[in-house]
Amino acid sequence: MSYVAIKGGKAAIDGAAAVTEFLRGRDDSGEPLNLSAIECQLRLLTSRVVSEGGLYHPRLASLAIKQFQGDTLEAAFALRAYRSTKPRLLATPVQNSTNMRCIRRISSAFKDIPGGQMLGPNYDFTLRLLRFDLADEDPNEFRSIARKFLGALPEADLPDSFPKVLDALRAEGLLPPVAESRNEPFDITREPLVFPVPRSAALATMARAETGSLLAMAYSNMRGYGDVHPTVAELRVGYIPVMVPHPVTGEPMEAGEVLVTECEVVAMYESGKADCLPTFTLGYGACFGHNEVKAISMAILDRSLQKGMQDGPENPSEDPEFVLLHVDGVDSMGFASHYKMPHYVTFQSDMDRLRTTQGKARAADQASQMEVV
Amino acid sequence: MNIHYEFPLEEAGYAFGFLDEYAKKEVRRTILKAICIPGYQTPYASREMPMGRGFGTGGLQLTLSLIGTNDTLKVIDQGSDDSVNAVNMRQFVQLTCPGVEVTEKLEEATLIQSRHRIPEIALTETQVLVLQVPYPDPLVVVESSEARRKIMHAEADYSRLLVKLYEDIVHFNEITISHRYPTRINRHYVIDPSPIPRWDVPKLNQSPALILFGAGREKKIYAVPPYTVAEPLVFDDLPFRVEDFRDEHGQRRACTRCGATNSFLDEYSDDNNIKIYQCSDSAYCDGQLAQHQQREGKA
Amino acid sequence: MSNRILEVCGLSRIYGSGCPLCVESTGPENDTNICPHCGSVVAVHGVSFDLFRGEILGIIGESGSGKSSTVKMLYFDDTPTAGEAVFFDNGERHELFRQNAAQQRSLRNKRFGMVYQNPHLGLNFQVSAGGNIAERLLMSDLAHYGEIRRRAQELLLRTEVLPERMDQNPKTFSGGMQQRVQIAKALVTRPPLLFLDEVTTGLDLSVQAAILDLILEIQQELNTAMIVVTHDLGVIRLLAGRTLVMKHGRVVEAGLTDQILEDPQHAYTQRLVASSL
Numbered sequence: 001m002s003y004v005a006i007k008g009g010k011a012a013i014d015g016a017a018a019v020t021e022f023l024r025g026r027d028d029s030g031e032p033l034n035l036s037a038i039e040c041q042l043r044l045l046t047s048r049v050v051s052e053g054g055l056y057h058p059r060l061a062s063l064a065i066k067q068f069q070g071d072t073l074e075a076a077f078a079l080r081a082y083r084s085t086k087p088r089l090l091a092t093p094v095q096n097s098t099n100m101r102c103i104r105r106i107s108s109a110f111k112d113i114p115g116g117q118m119l120g121p122n123y124d125f126t127l128r129l130l131r132f133d134l135a136d137e138d139p140n141e142f143r144s145i146a147r148k149f150l151g152a153l154p155e156a157d158l159p160d161s162f163p164k165v166l167d168a169l170r171a172e173g174l175l176p177p178v179a180e181s182r183n184e185p186f187d188i189t190r191e192p193l194v195f196p197v198p199r200s201a202a203l204a205t206m207a208r209a210e211t212g213s214l215l216a217m218a219y220s221n222m223r224g225y226g227d228v229h230p231t232v233a234e235l236r237v238g239y240i241p242v243m244v245p246h247p248v249t250g251e252p253m254e255a256g257e258v259l260v261t262e263c264e265v266v267a268m269y270e271s272g273k274a275d276c277l278p279t280f281t282l283g284y285g286a287c288f289g290h291n292e293v294k295a296i297s298m299a300i301l302d303r304s305l306q307k308g309m310q311d312g313p314e315n316p317s318e319d320p321e322f323v324l325l326h327v328d329g330v331d332s333m334g335f336a337s338h339y340k341m342p343h344y345v346t347f348q349s350d351m352d353r354l355r356t357t358q359g360k361a362r363a364a365d366q367a368s369q370m371e372v373v
Numbered sequence: 374m375n376i377h378y379e380f381p382l383e384e385a386g387y388a389f390g391f392l393d394e395y396a397k398k399e400v401r402r403t404i405l406k407a408i409c410i411p412g413y414q415t416p417y418a419s420r421e422m423p424m425g426r427g428f429g430t431g432g433l434q435l436t437l438s439l440i441g442t443n444d445t446l447k448v449i450d451q452g453s454d455d456s457v458n459a460v461n462m463r464q465f466v467q468l469t470c471p472g473v474e475v476t477e478k479l480e481e482a483t484l485i486q487s488r489h490r491i492p493e494i495a496l497t498e499t500q501v502l503v504l505q506v507p508y509p510d511p512l513v514v515v516e517s518s519e520a521r522r523k524i525m526h527a528e529a530d531y532s533r534l535l536v537k538l539y540e541d542i543v544h545f546n547e548i549t550i551s552h553r554y555p556t557r558i559n560r561h562y563v564i565d566p567s568p569i570p571r572w573d574v575p576k577l578n579q580s581p582a583l584i585l586f587g588a589g590r591e592k593k594i595y596a597v598p599p600y601t602v603a604e605p606l607v608f609d610d611l612p613f614r615v616e617d618f619r620d621e622h623g624q625r626r627a628c629t630r631c632g633a634t635n636s637f638l639d640e641y642s643d644d645n646n647i648k649i650y651q652c653s654d655s656a657y658c659d660g661q662l663a664q665h666q667q668r669e670g671k672a
Numbered sequence: 673m674s675n676r677i678l679e680v681c682g683l684s685r686i687y688g689s690g691c692p693l694c695v696e697s698t699g700p701e702n703d704t705n706i707c708p709h710c711g712s713v714v715a716v717h718g719v720s721f722d723l724f725r726g727e728i729l730g731i732i733g734e735s736g737s738g739k740s741s742t743v744k745m746l747y748f749d750d751t752p753t754a755g756e757a758v759f760f761d762n763g764e765r766h767e768l769f770r771q772n773a774a775q776q777r778s779l780r781n782k783r784f785g786m787v788y789q790n791p792h793l794g795l796n797f798q799v800s801a802g803g804n805i806a807e808r809l810l811m812s813d814l815a816h817y818g819e820i821r822r823r824a825q826e827l828l829l830r831t832e833v834l835p836e837r838m839d840q841n842p843k844t845f846s847g848g849m850q851q852r853v854q855i856a857k858a859l860v861t862r863p864p865l866l867f868l869d870e871v872t873t874g875l876d877l878s879v880q881a882a883i884l885d886l887i888l889e890i891q892q893e894l895n896t897a898m899i900v901v902t903h904d905l906g907v908i909r910l911l912a913g914r915t916l917v918m919k920h921g922r923v924v925e926a927g928l929t930d931q932i933l934e935d936p937q938h939a940y941t942q943r944l945v946a947s948s949l
Contacts, residue, residue, distance in 0.1 A: 009453075009460040080421035087393040190399075192416035192592040195520045321519055331590045334426025338507065341428065341458055344451050344639050345489040345653055349551035349570040351640070352616040357545045364546070528774050532810035539806045540799050542817060543839045608817035 024069055038062035047259070047289025048072050052329050053079025054189070054208035056258045056288050073210070073333040080330050088190065093252065095240050097262050097286070098161050102238035107165045109233045109266060115162040120237065122292070165234040166264055169280070175266075176279045195321050202305050202324055206298045207287045210329025217327060218297035221304050221317040228303045230265035230283060230296075237261045237290050262286040263295035267303045281306070390437040391469040396420050400438035400594070404585060407596040412558030414509050414526070419592040429462060429488055431587030432505035435594065436486045439501065442472035447482035452490040452637070452653035462486065477656050489552075491573040493636050493657040496582035498599060504567040506588035509595065511555040511565040511606075529561050534606060542611065554613075555606040558597055563606055572615045572637040577603035618650075628652045631661035676760055677865060677897045678723040678746075683755035685741050685921075688712025690753070698920060700940060705736060705920040715741045717921045719755070725864070726895040730912030730929060732902055732944070738921040739901045743867045746899070747786050748776045759783070761864060781811040785858030785896075789870035791850035794857065795842050801828065801853045802838040805860050812861050827856040831886060848879035852886070859890060866898045872907060884910050905948040909933060917941045 039046050039062040049061040053076040060082065064075035104120025107113045169175050186201035188208075193201055206214060221228050239257040246253045263285040269278045283306070285298030301323060308318030316322045326332065390397060396418075403417040422430040429450075440446060446466055450459035454477040463475055476482050479492050488505040496502055512522045515533040525531070534555055541549045552568045556577060566577060567586055577584060577597050584597040597603055605613040618626045618638050627634045629649050636657055638650040652658035686694060691710040698705050698714040705714050716738040723729050731739040744750040746757060746768065757768040761783055768776070780786075788794040795804050805824040814820060828838055831852040837845065842853050851871055858866055868887065872880040888911060891898060900911050908915050908929055915932050917925040917940065925938040936942045 009455045009457045010464075012457055013460055013464075077421065077425075078423070081423040084396065084420035084422065085387055085391060085393055087395050188418075189420075190418050192418055194416050194523075195518075325519075330421055331426045334424075334428065334430070335507070335590055336427075337425045338427025342451050342456055343489070343568075344641075345570055345637070346552040346568045348638070348640055348653070349572075349616055353547070353549050353551040356617060357547045357549065360546045524773070528777065530777075530811065532807055535810045535815065536796075536799055536803050536807045539810075539817065539820065540803050543800060543802065608815055608820075610816050610818050 020069075033066045035059060035062040035066065038065050044290060045070075045072065047291050048211055048294075049075045049079065049289075051287040051289045051291050051294065052076035052208055052210055053083070054288075055079045055083045058259075058289075073329050076210075077330045077333070083189070088187075090244060091185075091187075092242055092244055095243065097236070097240055097260070098164055100162070100236055100238040100240050100260065100262070101160065101257070102162055102236050104237040105162060105234070106236075107232065107234045109165065109231050113165050113234070114168065115159065121290075162236070164264075166266075166282070169233065169266070173277065174280055175282060193324060196309065197320060197324070199302075199306065199309075202320060203284065203286075203298075203302060205324045206285070206301060206327065209294075209298070209327035210332065211291060211294045211297075213327040213329065213332065214297040214301065215293055217317050217323050218300040218304075221300055221315065226304050226315040226317045228265075228267045228283065228300050228307075230267050230300050230303065232296065232299075233264045233266045235261070235263045235292060235295065237292070259289055260286060261289065261291050261295040263292070263299040265296070265299040265303060387469055389470055390440065391422070391465075392420055392434065392437055396434075397438040400434050403594045404435065404438070404596065407585070407594045408583070408598045410562075411598050411601050412562030412564045412595060414562075414564075414588075414593040414595045416592055417594055419589050422589065424461065424465070426590035427507055428458060429486070429505035430589030431591075431594070432486050432488070432503045432589075433462060433465070433587075434589060435503045435585050435587040436466065436484060437470070439503075440466065440470055440473055440484060442470075444483045445474040445476050445481050447476050447479060447485045447656075448487075449485070449490060449492070449654075449656075450488040452492075452639075452657075453655040455655065458488065477659075479656055489568050489570075490637070490653060491569055491576045491584075493652075493654045494660075495576070496580060498581045500582040502580075502582050502584045504569070504584065504586050506565065506567045506586045506593075507590070508553065508565055509586065509588040509591050509593040511553070511563050526562055529563075531555075531557075531563050531606065534563065535608075538606065538608070542608075548607075548611075548614075557604045557606055559601050560604075562595075564595055564597075566603075570616055570637055571605070571613070574603075574605050574613070575615070579603075626650045628658060628661070631658045631665065633658070633661045674760070675725045676722055677725050678760070679758045680722070680746070681720045681756045683716055683719040683742060683745060683757065684714075684753050685716040685738075685745060685750065686712050686714050686753045699922050700919045700924055700938075703920070705738070714921045716745070716752070719916075719918075719923055721916060721923075721926065723865075723897055723899065725897055726891070727914070728891060728898045728900055728912045730900050730902065730908040730915040731918060732905065732908050732915060733918035734903055736920070737918040739903075739916075739918050740869055742918075743786075743869055743899055743901050747784055747867050748780055759865070781808070782861055783863050783865065785861070785863040785866040787851065787854045787858050787866070787868045787871045789873050791842070791847070791854055794854040795850065797841065797843045799841070800839045801833065801842045801845070801856075804842065804853060804857050808857055808860050823860060824856075827860050828853070830890070831856040831859075832882075846879075848875050848883060851875065851883055855883075855886065855890070859894070859896070862894060862896075864897060866896050867901070868898060869901045870903070871900075873902070873904070887911060905933070905944065917944070 039058050045065060046058050046061045049065060049072055050056050050058055053061060061075065061079060064078040068074035068078065102118060104122060105118040107117065166175060183198065186198050186204060188201055188204045240260050241254045241257045243252040244255045265283040267281045267283055269280045281303060283299040283303030285295040285302060287294050287298065301317060304317045305320050305323060309320060313319035399417060403415050407413065407415040420434060422433050424430060448459045448463040450456040453459060466473060467475060479494055482500060484501050486503040491502065510522055512525055512534060515537060516522050516525065538548050541547065552570050553565050554571050554574050555563045556566045556574055557563045566574060579600050580597065581599055583599050586595045607613045620626055625634045626638060628636060628638060628651050630651050633652055636652045636654060639653045640648060640650055643649050689710055690712045691707060693709045694707040694712055694714055695717055697707055697709060707714060719742055731742060733739045741750060745752045752769060759766040759768055766779060786794060796807065802824045805827060806820045809820050809823060825835060825838060829835065833849060833852050833856065842850050872883050884907060900907065902908060912929045914927065915929045916923045917932065917938065919940050925932060925941045932941060933945055936945045
């Protein structure tokens with residue numbers, strides 16, 4: 001039989017699944033990946049997947065990473081699909097990120113900030129030299145890393161909350177006053193985007209966007225297709241308590257905490273509305289997990305999109321439709337993959353059009369030659 | 374990290390029809406709206422499904438929201454029940470909808486999900502056809518902004534689409550749109566009828582069966598309700614043409630397998646590089662073949 | 673029945689936030705259209721006029737006088753901050769600025785025509801010259817390919833575009849030829865009202881003359897009412913029976929073109945006429 005599979009589709013799918021599984025099991029170490037190892041040792045990978053999956057569940061994210069052999073797009077996708085099976089039971093009230101239990105907090109706008117800069121975990125100032133000693137790590141030594149670190153930790157009395165850098169700028173009148181939004185935030189999992197969309201819809205879409213796509217769009221603005229010229233007023237990473245109303249009393253209670261990266265950028269100022277003085281403009285980014293590049297990109301795009309919504313887009317990164325409809329990893333990877341599916345029928349139809357058109361052109365050609373003769 | 378977290382049991386992990394009931398309810402409400410406004414692209418939230426966007430997640434959400442244990446489902450892709458994607462979809466529905474019958478026979482099916490084809494044999498009033506849609510908006514070729522496209526649809530302003538057809542005729546003496554042929558529903562909205570060939574477009578007109586279109590990635594559902602006018606967008610003086618299956622002598626090609634001369638044919642080459650033509654609708658082909666064999670048996 | 677086709681009353685357009693002092697601090701007497709108090713631009717203020725069937729009205733002024741803004745508002749390219757305009761068509765009254773967007777687009781597509789100075793605004797450079805004309809016809813619900821071709825051919829012939837160029841992209845045409853295609857496109861639906869915004873600006877003198885002759889001939893054939901916006905007295909002299917002179921957003925003088933040219937009243941018009949002699 002030929003390439004056209006009239007029968008045998010099921011066998012092919014089963015075979016493909018078996019060989020994919022084989023490639024995972026071929027590992028000579030004989031050790032299946034442990035979910036805790038993925039969640040901790042590959043914590044940034046897990047962070048990326050919870051963020052793009054739009055579901056804060058590091059353990060399921062680790063499972064997805066294991067199952068899809070490290071493909072972040074597929075893993076985030078699996079989380080989203082899992083989320084589709086769960087009803088939305090309630091919405092949390094607005095969470096105040098001042099209450100974040102910070103593990104890292106920096107500002108590039110000021111040398112020092114109230115509460116202090118806190119470098120925390122990052123690779124920004126590490127040399128990107130391969131550490132060959134990690135290639136064959138001694139398990140005992142590995143186990144002592146955390147113990148040693150905690151043992152050497154001074155008894156510091158870290159505060160539970162840090163003031164926001166922006167609050168100081170706002171007190172000075174350099175920022176626009178906070179607009180009280182009376183609208184419910186837009187839930188992109190329950191409502192489709194119909195343009196124009198509110199800012200909350202844009203923020204929610206970007207919060208679970210694919211990191212690389214978001215970075216590419218923001219980078220275009222940074223390089224010159226746009227003019228946000230951001231300064232990072234504050235970037236913080238840490239745990240925010242999730243408050244939910246008690247099912248009986250309605251009183252807010254802490255249901256747990258989520259690791260969040262938050263970035264606030266200050267951008268070039270614009271003339272004030274009505275009688276107000278000109279002020280700096282702001283961009284905001286936040287996402288699940290520890291994803292600094294994503295949060296910064298999102299903050300820049302938030303600013304550029306606000307500009308586009310106000311004055312009309314002059315660059316791709318200022319166009320809400322262009323940005324928001326092209327940054328979702330699950331949508332874009334799915335569509336790119338679908339081109340691998342059979343398209344026999346449509347291609348047959350394409351050939352029919354081309355042959356008919358060629359036939360007509362040939363006939364016209366012959367007719368004109370006859371005339372010449 | 375919550376070390377006490379227990380994973381859900383395999384069978385408890387997913388409910389009947391995979392989606393949660395709120396999601397299915399929303400899809401059903403959207404379907405009702407889509408039926409009320411024939412051809413209008415009704416936005417809905419569109420959940421992520423466990424298969425890729427573009428693989429039929431829109432169609433699948435329709436199927437899962439409509440299906441019940443008294444339904445019999447047929448799934449086809451490229452006209453075939455056994456193509457990889459159709460098998461995959463069918464397996465998924467069987468897995469998540471216990472009690473639902475599946476079939477390859479068109480006449481047994483109450484619900485048919487298809488990609489790129491409408492079955493050759495006419496559907497009936499008791500059947501619903503769900504088509505998977507990659508691009509719901511026919512205007513996207515002339516206008517990239519969705520906000521502006523919505524206005525054009527509302528005003529039934531399809532002049533720019535017609536200009537594209539005009540230009541085709543000027544440059545190629547022929548309309549070059551092969552599949553996804555823009556089709557006007559109930560004399561107002563023009564739809565993208567999904568990547569069905571032109572061969573299938575006339576089947577939309579006055580169809581006894583409800584035809585639903587689901588675009589998962591673009592988050593739109595639209596419908597051609599039963600017995601509704603569906604007209605391909607053409608000029609008054611240039612007729613719409615379906616694919617031409619005549620050979621160089623003007624003879625209609627027949628299916629190499631069943632001999633049918635009234636079906637949409639797939640064309641491919643065998644190992645000796647000889648062109649083979651075969652019914653794209655595999656169930657139709659099987660049916661024709663069975664009839665021949667029966668007749669020969671009698672003879 | 674009155675022969676009036678358009679009645680414009682108190683048309684105004686302010687760009688910016690505006691303030692109570694905007695109007696009194698701008699205009700010809702203040703020699704500016706920018707409000708010194710709030711920085712807003714008073715592009716057009718209090719423009720009123722009538723237009724009659726088959727008449728050509730000229731609006732002349734230097735750049736920034738508000739002449740193009742006036743026409744853009746009437747063609748719905750821009751929205752006025754104040755003022756009314758009524759379009760009389762087949763016994764119906766259309767209050768232009770009280771219509772919804774769909775009604776405005778319908779008038780624009782079917783009953784008005786516009787020829788812009790910049791052909792990029794009036795022509796679709798993705799399709800052929802004929803396709804541009806087809807688009808206008810298709811908008812007005814003609815869907816007969818043969819008839820569309822015939823009407824397009826006829827119009828292009830009338831506007832002196834070579835027939836063999838009909839199926840070519842106007843991108844490849846000269847500036848004068850592009851304007852001819854724009855005129856053909858604007859006229860193909862036989863609109864009773866046509867706007868012409870600096871249509872000959874930037875063209876060679878001989879081309880200018882040919883296009884102006886063409887406009888005049890067509891106006892006489894079709895009896896189309898036209899509003900011609902220009903900074904060029906020569907264009908007014910040739911085309912317009914009546915003229916409005918604008919400066920800093922205001923009409924400073926209005927009347928029969930011959931009278932304005934012979935006996936200009938306003939100091940600005942006097943300078944304008946003197947400079948062109």
